[in-house]
Amino acid sequence: MVAVNGDSKSAISNVKTIMYIRPLSSALKCYNDTKGVTFKYTVDWKKLSDSAKVFLCRKNSKGKYEEIVEFKKAHNTKKSESYTYTDKKVSSGKNYSYGIKIKDGSYSSDYKYTSALYLQTPTLKRKTLSKNRVKIECKKVSGADGYMVHLYENGKSVSTVKIKTSKAFSYTYTDKGKNYHCGVYAYKASPTLYRSAECVVTKNSKYYKTKK
Structure with missing residues (x-):
């Protein structure tokens, strides 16, 4: 006082x-x-x-x-x-x-x-398996419970897959053209949901998305 x-x-x-x-x-x-x-x-x-x-x-x-x-x-x-x-x-x-x-x-x-x-942004490597089959290899992100894989067509999400592993993983999908991209972010679910920035890979480059 x-x-x-x-x-x-x-x-x-x-x-x-x-x-x-x-x-x-x-x-x-x-x-x-x-x-x-x-x-x-x-x-x-x-x-x-x-x-x-x-x-x-x-x-x-x-x-x-x-x-x-x-x-x-x-x-x-x-x-x-x-x-x-x-x-x-x-x-x-x-x-x-x-x-x-x-x-x-x-x-x-x-x-x-x-x-x-803090969760590090996933490091991705894109491999072409055949004319329209692509494999994404993702390195382990320390502290993550799992990963979310998004497929984008013309910038819009058309498919989402949850990968329930804390280790490195690979994901194979059908490539439907030059505007069809794959993105991955890491997450930790307990006790609060945290997520990393998302790495999106294209045929010749990559870019990043953040959830603000």
Whole structure:
């Protein structure tokens, strides 16, 4: 509790600071992409004092949250701003805990927490078996419970197959033309469903899709 002297301007200023550093209402969202765990967060700067700072933190091996990046506002802005940051220091199959912290002078807010399990994007190899038969070979993704295989025609999913294995696997299908592609992402189902970015292979190239 803060005791306020009605004649003290500095005390009143401190009370305002405490009021303005309450945790923000925006949810901390994250997803796996090809480089790591990516976060999207929106800061409503008009709810904060001019001196407030907003940080993304990650829990370290000792159980303490460390600041890994500051979400800096544009000069003198009073609008909402959206930020994107990718934590690349992650390993496939491991859980991580993150939090948003707001600091203003010597005061700081409670954390707004979220957790993430990183799954590496599958590595695929495409082999032509015959004129219209193709085999996809997928390397093991550490920490995955299984894989989802999608067949795309003209960019739209036309078939989905769940592969219930944590090991490397292969999948054979009928190729129906140059606009017929195969994509694979890894998943872990317990206790929350997590998924990797999806690797999609074509006859001559590959591209990636993320679930944001």
